Amino acid sequence: MDSYPAQSKKMIHLPIAAPQPPETDLKQWIPLTSLEKMSETEYDVLIVGAGAAGPAVLWRLCQQWGQSGKRIGIVERGDLLIPTHSMNIATLNASRKRDFHKNISYPLGKSQPEYPGASQVFALGGKTLFWSTASPRMDPSDMQEWPISYEELAPYYNIAERIMNVSKGYTQDSTLTTIMLDILRGSGFPEATELPTAVDLSATKFGQVHSNALFSSIAFLGSALNLRPFDLAVNARAVQILFENGNATGLRVMSPDMKSYLIRAKTIVVSASTWETPRLLLHSGIQGKAIGHYLMNHSKIVATVKIDRSYFPEVLGTLFIWKPRTAVQPYQMIIYGPDLERYLWYPVFENKEILPEFDIGIETLGVVEPQFENYISLNHSKLDAYGVPEIQIHFSYSENDKTVIGQMLHATNHMIASLQATIGVKNRQPDLSFYVPGEDYHEMGSCRMGNDPSTSATNTYGRVHGMSNLYVADNSVIPYSGAANPTLTTVALAIRTADHIIHQLTK
Numbered sequence: 483m484d485s486y487p488a489q490s491k492k493m494i495h496l497p498i499a500a501p502q503p504p505e506t507d508l509k510q511w512i513p514l515t516s517l518e519k520m521s522e523t524e525y526d527v528l529i530v531g532a533g534a535a536g537p538a539v540l541w542r543l544c545q546q547w548g549q550s551g552k553r554i555g556i557v558e559r560g561d562l563l564i565p566t567h568s569m570n571i572a573t574l575n576a577s578r579k580r581d582f583h584k585n586i587s588y589p590l591g592k593s594q595p596e597y598p599g600a601s602q603v604f605a606l607g608g609k610t611l612f613w614s615t616a617s618p619r620m621d622p623s624d625m626q627e628w629p630i631s632y633e634e635l636a637p638y639y640n641i642a643e644r645i646m647n648v649s650k651g652y653t654q655d656s657t658l659t660t661i662m663l664d665i666l667r668g669s670g671f672p673e674a675t676e677l678p679t680a681v682d683l684s685a686t687k688f689g690q691v692h693s694n695a696l697f698s699s700i701a702f703l704g705s706a707l708n709l710r711p712f713d714l715a716v717n718a719r720a721v722q723i724l725f726e727n728g729n730a731t732g733l734r735v736m737s738p739d740m741k742s743y744l745i746r747a748k749t750i751v752v753s754a755s756t757w758e759t760p761r762l763l764l765h766s767g768i769q770g771k772a773i774g775h776y777l778m779n780h781s782k783i784v785a786t787v788k789i790d791r792s793y794f795p796e797v798l799g800t801l802f803i804w805k806p807r808t809a810v811q812p813y814q815m816i817i818y819g820p821d822l823e824r825y826l827w828y829p830v831f832e833n834k835e836i837l838p839e840f841d842i843g844i845e846t847l848g849v850v851e852p853q854f855e856n857y858i859s860l861n862h863s864k865l866d867a868y869g870v871p872e873i874q875i876h877f878s879y880s881e882n883d884k885t886v887i888g889q890m891l892h893a894t895n896h897m898i899a900s901l902q903a904t905i906g907v908k909n910r911q912p913d914l915s916f917y918v919p920g921e922d923y924h925e926m927g928s929c930r931m932g933n934d935p936s937t938s939a940t941n942t943y944g945r946v947h948g949m950s951n952l953y954v955a956d957n958s959v960i961p962y963s964g965a966a967n968p969t970l971t972t973v974a975l976a977i978r979t980a981d982h983i984i985h986q987l988t989k
């Protein structure tokens with residue numbers, strides 16, 4: 483046998499592969515731009531806030547503009563917290579995810595007696611890092627009072643569903659879902675169907691990585707990055723929109739060390755949430771009778787029902803059923819489980835206990851009507867660390883809302899009775915509760931769209947009335963709550979707003 487030196491004498495001469503330095507200065511999992519740098523650029527479009535809607539606008543602009551040379555920037559008040567939806571992270575199970583979310587959230591509701599459940603997530607990705615991915619469309623009857631028709635929004639729903647991977651596939655053919663659907667459809671809930679969720683169900687193989695199963699808006703940022711460059715700054719709190727004669731000229735942004743920067747832009751899109759968008763507009767002195775008003779949520783009843791395991795075959799699967807609203811039932815119901823959220827999402831390597839009985843949850847969400855008297859105001863006697871007034875939330879349910887809540891309770895009890903009669907769960911009191919405003923996480927409407935500036939903050943494309951180049955894209959533009967979880971609709975509207983901006987800037 484040849485010795486090593488003898489072998490090396492025979493070696494062909496090859497170029498030496500020395501360790502290579504990185505080609506860029508990327509030090510995080512996403513490229514960042516400093517505020518100093520951003521203040522040297524005039525952006526064609528500058529977006530405020532990277533929750534659900536801001537990155538949706540960004541993605542659409544990047545997709546449509548490609549390498550056109552347009553400059554797009556996005557500033558996010560929070561930091562880099564996690565790079566994906568929390569349930570895609572191996573160290574988080576349902577209970578650790580819940581606690582992590584509660585601990586990092588800003589408990590706005592603590593100082594809001596009329597809206598005690600309000601909370602905010604200040605981080606890249608916003609609340610989409612923790613959302614439950616329920617993504618039904620609004621029912622056409624939800625949109626009867628809207629200033630745009632369901633047919634007009636439908637193509638944007640299609641785009642949003644494709645990019646967010648929305649389908650009914652997550653629970654389709656699961657034993658528990660199939661059996662429960664049969665029970666419900668036969669006992670007064672014929673519309674019951676699998677719940678559409680924003681979950682990527684593709685397998686990771688053939689060179690494609692699908693590890694971000696649950697959708698978060700970090701996926702929008704990733705898709706956008708692969709299309710073209712844009713500038714993103716985190717820890718960048720927008721504190722004031724600058725404008726002259728109905729024309730927004732730039733944004734004053736502050737870093738946590740209280741340095742102030744002016745970023746110039748031809749168009750600004752505010753996507754800072756139902757709480758923070760009207761706050762920024764009002765603090766900037768932007769006029770509008772409806773700004774901050776018509777705040778809505780979903781009234782919410784949750785029931786927990788114990789189910790006897792022996793009524794079900796060995797392979798249980800998981801449960802996510804949706805009973806949509808109908809023209810005469812202004813509420814939707816979501817049935818989930820087993821064992822509340824614990825086995826709805828659980829890491830594959832976690833031991834799944836086999837229980838003699840398990841809980842399922844029935845969540846009923848009701849339509850809440852827009853009222854001028856439900857609003858957000860600035861509390862000028864209480865400033866935050868950036869010198870911006872804190873908000874005060876004024877909210878109560880109307881008589882119509884209370885009628886809907888009565889119908890919801892009736893429907894919830896009817897569903898419990900149907901399950902008890904069919905599955906034979908007896909002698910147990912269901913755990914039934916009404917959630918305080920905010921615990922639904924579905925605040926909407928505080929910059930609602932519409933045609934009349936006296937009852938709406940923006941036009942039907944999200945452009946603030948009286949301003950030529952200032953837009954809103956987030957839950958706050960939703961004009962009537964409907965019964966459906968709002969995020970898919972917000973994303974569809976945000977994509978529509980982006981298309982409108984593209985049209986305006988390329989005329």
Ligand SMILES: Cc1cc2nc3c(=O)[nH]c(=O)nc-3n(C[C@H](O)[C@H](O)[C@H](O)COP(=O)(O)OP(=O)(O)OC[C@H]3O[C@@H](n4cnc5c(N)ncnc54)[C@H](O)[C@@H]3O)c2cc1C
Nearest residue numbers: 531533534535559604608609614615616720956957967969
């Ligand atoms: C636990 C949980 C479960 C949920 N489940 C569902 C569900 O199943 N289905 C559903 O449809 N919805 C669900 N939601 C609600 C959903 O997350 C929201 O509807 C959605 O995130 C709202 O998007 P947004 O863009 O309006 O606001 P956010 O997601 O709140 O994003 C706003 C962003 O703006 C940033 N920001 C705020 N102020 C400023 C400023 N001044 N300058 C710069 N940046 C700023 C914030 O830091 C944040 O990143 C859930 C929410 C939670 C918390």
